[in-house]
Amino acid sequence: MTFNSTFSTAHAAGDSGTPGGAGRELVVDVGPIAHGGHFVARHEGRVIFVRHALPGEKVRIRLTDSGDSSRFWRADVVEVLEASPDRVPHFWQPADSLSAWRRGGPPVGGAELGHISLERQRGLKAEVLAEQLKRLAGLDLATEVEAVGHDDDGGLGWRTRASFAVTSKGRLGMHAHRSDVVIPVRDMPLAHPGINELRLWDLDLTGIARVEVAVPANGSRPLVLLAPAEGTSPKRLHGILSRMPQDISVASFDPGTGQVLQLRGRTWVQESAAGHEYRVTGEGFWQIHKDAPETLVNAVTGYLAGGGYLLPGATVADLYAGAGLFTAPLADAVGVTGSVLSVEGAPGTSRDARKNLHGEPHVEIVQGRVERVLHQRARSFDSLVLDPPRAGAGKAVVRQLIETNPRAIAYVSCDPASFARDLGYFHHGGWRLEALRAFDLYPHTHHLETVGLLVPDA
Incomplete structure (x- = not known):
């Protein structure tokens, strides 16, 4: 069945029942990309920023951030009715909006263009850059x-640093976009193979609020940073440490102060670039x-x-x-x-x-x-x-x-x-x-x- 974008469709389970309630589903025609990984659609004159879409598509969306007084709404694609030729199967199921919402929840953030061919992704990013230069700097520049x-890696395996949350059951996870919802993960295809090889998702991380991982591309020793939740005992922290691979450095850290405390090995990683060696401590910035x-x-x-x-x-x-x-x-x-x-x-x-x-x-x-x-x-x-x-x-x-x-x-x-x-x-x-x-x-x-x-x- 096809719906005109100016008409609402049936409400999803859990809808507030109000015209702008989050959870409501609509069918819209997708317009151009906007800065931030969204695509512009309209419903009854209101702008909706839609993730996981492509220009020219007709899609069914689920409102994720809405309200009658809001200047614009936000939404995820839950079904593609008319697909762009640049749409490809998403490489990572937890980040695929279509399969995630079929399972009953939102996708993880961090791979919001994974349903688009790499060549088209770069073209869309060029459009965003050109639009920002025109609007904010007055420059007409393509x-x-x-x-x-190399594209033969499919745009995967490039992240030498990754940040993870921890679920209420103590499993490694990632947040959904603009949400406190933490979704468990068992792989991270964008991450350097060395991060996946640590298999941190096999551990019970109860007592940890956040995990940061750095695996230098030069093959030097990885570093895992554990941010303990309030009230986590040193005994619990060392119990987690005992189950982690022995050939990595592990430290605890306070995200508020940046303080890093050695648990095993070093509190820093050794990076290489342009003929130089660089020491980078804890969460210190390095290109990922x-x-x-x-x-x-x-x-x-x-x-x-x-x-x-x-x-x-x-x-x-x-x-x-x-x-x-x-x-x-x-x-x-x-x-x-x-x-x-x-x-x-x-x-x-x-x-x-x-x-x-x-x-x-x-x-x-x-x-x-x-x-x-x-x-x-x-x-x-x-x-x-x-x-x-x-x-x-x-x-x-x-x-x-x-x-x-x-x-x-x-x-x-x-x-x-x-x-x-x-x-x-x-x-x-x-x-x-x-x-x-x-x-x-x-x-x-x-x-x-x-x-x-x-x-x-x-």
């Missing part, structure tokens, strides 16, 4: 989203795609060195520097006659950067907020590397960067919206986007990474 690695560090270092140094902005003797800065992924190759490029200022806000990650760059006297490591450090150390730079968190740099930091009079800035971003917004700030400050590359570092998710080269618009 950019290809480049594949990283196995090929991301090399890819991004090559893009950044290629832009700066290729444009003549990164020469021996130059003065450069690496802002939001993390453990020093970009700092080390910048130090190589400018040599001992140059200087590198590396700024990172997280104390633990900044300590890692000090250890990683301890043999480089021309590198200064400073822990603190970027805007505060720039204010305290007013100076000029030949070039800058900017790799802020997902929220972006923001207007105040952009203004400070312009005031340091660099010849060029390499901006690394994991969010097209904040990136485009900041480009607008740079544009108003007399700068332009000289070049841009986009990388598919997160296959089967809506995320992408961009590297832009900005220069004064002289």
